[in-house]
Amino acid sequence: MRLTEQQVRSLYGQDVQDRSGAKIGTVAQVWADPAGEATWVSVKTGVMGHHESMAPLAGAGMAEGRLRVPYDKATVRSAPAVESGTEAPLGADQLAQLYRHYQLQQQEQPQRRPGAPEMTRSEERLRVGTQSEPAGKARLSKHVVTEDVHTTVPVEHDEVRVVREPITAANRGDARPDIRDEQREMELRAERAVVSKDQVPVERVRLNKDEIVENEPIDAQVRRERVDADVPEPARRRR
Incomplete structure (x- = not known):
């Protein structure tokens, strides 16, 4: 997988997927x-912990900002690892272990041309990662509050009305003249509102946590060296 300089820089912090599309982790360093x-x-x-699994870029591909490698998650996670943040180059023994783990044919390192003057140009690479840190605590608290409830309830009560009927020839047989003091009673009933309280469950409340991934912009400066060749005009190669 040949990558441009811009693609190499964009690898840092990108998601790494296995061949089935399952997320393995994120890119920490590039060799x-x-x-x-x-x-x-x-x-x-x-x-x-403080170690990072190694994965080859041979056969890998970029899609939608994610790096997909042609191996399953278990193979990558069980691969030889390096310490987080290391700046040491990969040694011969490490490379041999990696090629054996991924069953790759180890490539020979290119040789430099003898006798030709040369210098090494270096530049700074921006290494962007993430660090998990506490961001506060979420709590569920239950408090008792009092609120006014206004409602109505129908109540019944007896009301008394006096009914007077004149004595006529039709009902005179039921009436007997009897002049004396007399008292009759009728029992009256009335309903009153009675309030009682029941405690019933009405809602279950819980806290769920979702992991949200956002792209946070990073602005930084990196230094790089520039090599200029000062060659006399007669010695310059003509195209």
């Missing part, structure tokens, strides 16, 4: 061969 070609990345999986 290049002596020719400057990006060949290996370390993957921060979150399960190895």
Whole structure:
């Protein structure tokens, strides 16, 4: 997988997927061969503490800002690892272990041309990662509050009305003249509102946590060296 300089820089912090599309972790560091070609990345999986699993870029591809490698998640997570933040180049033994783990044919390192004057041009690479830190606590608290409730309830009560009927020839047989003091009673009933309270469950409340991934812009400055060749005009190569 040949990557441009811009693509190499964009690898840092990008998601790494296995061949089925499952997320393995994120790119932490990038290694290049002596020719400057990006060949290996370390993957921060979150399960190895201060170590990062190594994965080859051979056969990998970029899609929608994600790096997909042609291996399953278990193979990458069980690969030889490096310490987080290391700046040491990969040693011969490390490379041999990696090629054996991924069953790749180890490539010979390109040789420099003898006798030709040369210098090494260096530049700073921006290494962007993430660090988990506390962002506060979410709590559920239950408090008792009092609120006024206004409602109505129908109540019944007896009301008394006096009915007077004149004595006529039709009902005179039921009436007997009897002049004396007399008292009759009728029992009256009335309903009154009675209030009682029941405690009933009405709602279950819980806290759920979702992991949200956002792209946070990073602005930084990096230094690089520029090599200029000062060649006399007669010695310049003509095209």
